Amino acid sequence: MVAGRTVRDLRHDSRFTLLRSIYAAETVTRQDLVQQTGLSFATVSNLIKELLSAGIIVEASREDSNGGRPRARLRLAPERGLLVGVDASETYVHVDVFDLAMHRVGRHEHPITEDTTDPERVMAEIATGVRTALRRHRGTDVLGVGVSLPGQVEPEVGVSLFAPNWGWKDVPAQRILQRRLRRSVHVDNPLKAATVAELWFGHGRQVSELVTVNLGTGIGAGIASEGRLIRGVSNNAGEWGHTTFVYDGRPCRCGRRGCLEAYIGFPALMAQFAERYPGHRYLRASGQTGFLAAFRAGLMADEPEALWLVDLLADQLGAGLADLVNMLNPRLIVLTSWAALALAPWLVPRARARMLSEAITGSAIMVDLVITAVPHNPVSTGMAALALEEFLDSIGLPSRSGRVLRDRVVPTA
Amino acid sequence: MVAGRTVRDLRHDSRFTLLRSIYAAETVTRQDLVQQTGLSFATVSNLIKELLSAGIIVEASREDSNGGRPRARLRLAPERGLLVGVDASETYVHVDVFDLAMHRVGRHEHPITEDTTDPERVMAEIATGVRTALRRHRGTDVLGVGVSLPGQVEPEVGVSLFAPNWGWKDVPAQRILQRRLRRSVHVDNPLKAATVAELWFGHGRQVSELVTVNLGTGIGAGIASEGRLIRGVSNNAGEWGHTTFVYDGRPCRCGRRGCLEAYIGFPALMAQFAERYPGHRYLRASGQTGFLAAFRAGLMADEPEALWLVDLLADQLGAGLADLVNMLNPRLIVLTSWAALALAPWLVPRARARMLSEAITGSAIMVDLVITAVPHNPVSTGMAALALEEFLDSIGLPSRSGRVLRDRVVPTA
Missing domain, CATH: 3.30.420.40 (ATPase, nucleotide binding domain)
Incomplete structure (x- = not known):
């Protein structure tokens, strides 16, 4: 049996849309919400009534509306x-x-x-x-x-x-x-x-087709389409790090060979660096965090080894991102991880250029590569x-x- | 503005669910439809009323219902x-x-x-x-x-x-x-x-997370999640053939290097065959269709060259399918193209085994590789x-x- 969506599901969606608009502003009026969400005034009024009586939102103030009934300004109830x-x-x-x-x-x-x-x-x-x-x-x-x-x-x-x-x-x-x-x-x-954070509080407020990308020890993606998280049948969608990058290539910790993570996952990236610069001092820093700190300091000092590695990463990441663009045709690819944020000034321009040059035209012209808009x-x-x-x-x-x-x-x- | 779904959208979904059940049987009663779709009797009745008055369906007959009011059997109106x-x-x-x-x-x-x-x-x-x-x-x-x-x-x-x-x-x-x-x-x-055909008339009737796969001159995928086609922002989602298979590998007609299509697209497959068996008679048949016919005849005759090629294709296809499983975590992968159907008896078992052995466990246990259930x-x-x-x-x-x-x-x- 494949059940249809129910009226209950529909209210979920409308409430989600409405709450995101409420979270986006300090205070809002019902009129603002109608304009921002595209929901009808009746729907907005009903949903607001529910949220008020549950204590999720409160009236912050009332304002004059050109001689009409004063308009309530609403805000969330932090308490x-x-x-x-x-x-x-x-x-x-x-x-x-x-x-x-x-x-x-x-x-x-x-x-x-x-x-x-x-x-x-x-x-x-x-x-x-x-x-x-x-x-x-x-x-x-x-x-x-x-x-x-x-x-x-x-x-x-x-x-x-x-x-x-x-x-x-x-x-x-x-x-x-x-x-x-x-x-x-x-x-x-x-x-x-x-991805849920991005949908509630980040770029997902404006864009309904987006992919979030995690770059770190593991490599993964979170897929949103029509403003909804794609989970797959058992919550495992987005294992982008375990898609083929080099058929029969480097062994990956998942048991396959040649996965993307076996190239640009942080341990793999360190291994690629060690092959080119054996015993380099970046590698003597403690663990991945230490390596990243040394690598970043090297970038700030324009050290050629650091620039070599960030270019290698940008090229391989850019090719992987082009795969995401070709597969999913999103409006935005959003980098979310600490490693990506730390390297962003050096990494993003070159990775974006590679992604755009390798994706098919009709998808490349629609997409951009950005940093998460989630504040924490x-x-x-x-x-x-x-x-x-x-x-x-x-x-x-x-x-x-x-x-x-x-x-x-x-x-x- | 990201608008919520409207009541109109909801009726689309319910009507889609209902119509698929009607298309699946020669005749159905309203009671059957309630059972098959999970929609309420009231919803089914309203939608049936609309479809009757638009002449999409007609009453085929009435049947006794244990002394109650006779139940109408409904059918589509081919005329x-x-x-x-x-x-x-x-x-x-x-x-x-x-x-x-x-x-x-x-x-x-x-x-x-x-x-x-x-x-x-x-x-x-x-x-x-x-x-x-x-x-x-x-x-x-x-x-x-x-x-x-x-x-x-x-x-x-x-x-x-x-x-x-x-x-x-x-x-x-x-x-x-x-x-x-x-x-x-x-x-x-x-x-x-x-993919739309599969959703209306094929495996999509039972399964809401599926990926259709085209194997031919071009290589591509159609993605359905929660029973809906994923189009992406400009209808280009599913360009699986243009995702990386060998980073910096064989040149692809899309302008990139190393795309999956540059290995298992039919022209590329013929090129891989020609490298192994230069001037082989399969290659002298006219075009891709001729090659496929000769290749298939070779498989039927257990010719080692044909078996070599189908194993190569199954391994490379299987790895690519594992990427789809890891990326999208579907319940089914559905082969739809003439080439896949022609080669299925030799291709599918080995491609399935490779796909399952290379996909992450939590996704592999949920998925199967099947042939399209669309009759034409x-x-x-x-x-x-x-x-x-x-x-x-x-x-x-x-x-x-x-x-x-x-x-x-x-x-x-």
Whole structure:
């Protein structure tokens, strides 16, 4: 059975559109919202009424409307509660705390050691991070917690299906976190989180066809079409890093040969650099972060080795981006990761030129390569946005950036 | 402004779901449709009422319902009019004529010579094909004509943006065809047409995440997610043949190097064969069609050269398919082209195995590789389905497999 979309689904979409406009401004009137969203005045009025009575928004002030009935200026209600977004990786736990207006009111980050791989220990680190970040906010309601985990995550059942660097298979991450935090927790994958952040608070406000790109240890993409996140059938769409770059080429950690990640993933990039400049001092810096810092300092000092590497990366990344353009024909490709942002001034112009010269004409003329417009960490921001979606669902006001997921597993307190 | 979906859009989706169920059976009751579609009885009843009064469906019979009010069995009304689908390529014009129930009631195919590249001459060939196919049906209404053209097509404005093998740029194909045929004509690209056919009449009835794959002179994919065709921002999504297979590898006709099409597009495949078996008799057969026939005969006779080539193709295709699986995480990959169908018994098992072994686990376990379930030529069938969508739009009953396009250019008779 392939069911049609329901009126309920339709209200999701309209509410999502409306809330994004509300989040984009300090205050708005109903008239502004009609103009910005293309929804009818009746629809806007109905949705606003629901949001007012749920305490999501409040009347900020009233203004004169040329002698007519005064117009209410509306704003989000930050005091309604907190949203927590977590970006957990193999090397750190990053936590951002937002009020309901998505102003960041707290953050916490701590490293985790590479030998912390046992699920209970990783979850303990995440729970500690969340508790620490929330310490200053005792007494304020926490509306939801969203946690991004590396690898393949199935948010509908709250399970980390596969996290190769931790050796995880089918870890019930949501259940463990809910037990430790005694709160409702939503889990997802960083590619999905960054794309949801872009749709709610970034370029997705203006553009409905976009692809977000993560450049780091792993390489991945988040796909949005018609303003909605494409998850694929089991939430694994966007594994761009594991598409062929050189058939039968360098071995990749996924088990295949020649994947894009085996060339421009950060460990692979370091390997390409080491082949050209064996024993170079950039390589003696500690880990990937140290290498990136040394590489970036080299770029700022115009060192030829750094310029060689950024050109190599720009060319290979640009070719990979042309593949995304040809495959998906987006309006924007959005770079979201710390590595991409750190290298952007040197990387983006050449990667953009390569992408545009290699993509088919009809798609190249429509696309640009840009940096994320999300103000904070896109992964933790996106997880907070997913927690917001969960919360809105729970109070009967669904508003979704993507497919409606099945009902959550009930927290086991 | 990013507008939300409207109630009108929602009715499109429900009507699309309902009509697909009606097309899937000879006759159905309203009760069957409620069960098959998941729509409410009220919705089904309203939509059926509209379709009855527009003459799209009729009551076929009434049946007893255990003493209750007799249930009407409904069927499509073939006599309502004809739909014409055209698959035009560089070497042939293929026309299928369907009644409104999508039974094929006529077909015509004729070759076109390789020096026929002038837009007016190509359009004259297409118009001749359509007129010939319709000759036996004088007096029956033609509800719409859909014409697939190779290359980049912009259906919203009816223009062939770029057809490299014909040297076309910005040819107003729709306008020329409408002038010649004095009928409303819809144009699109074969990848989109084949995917629309699969959504209306093929595997898309059961599966909402699928990718159709064309294997032929060109290589391409059609992407459907949540049961809707993904077009991208300018209808160019799916140019899978022009994604990297070997970075800086063989030159491709698109101007890049190392595209997948430069390896497994039919001319490239023949070149790989010629390198291994110079002057082989398969290569002396006339053109690609001749080569395919000789190659297939070789497979049937277990000739080692043919087996070598099909294994090479299966491995390279399988790796490319794994890229599609990793990028899009579909439930099905559907092979649609004549070449794929001709080689299927030898090609599919090995290509499937390679695809599954190279895709990431969480996506590999969800996907299968299958042959199209569309009974006739998927491209002409899909163009007839797009003509049907246009016709339903024109009578106020929109029902769409994808994005709602802007209003058509008015025919210039």
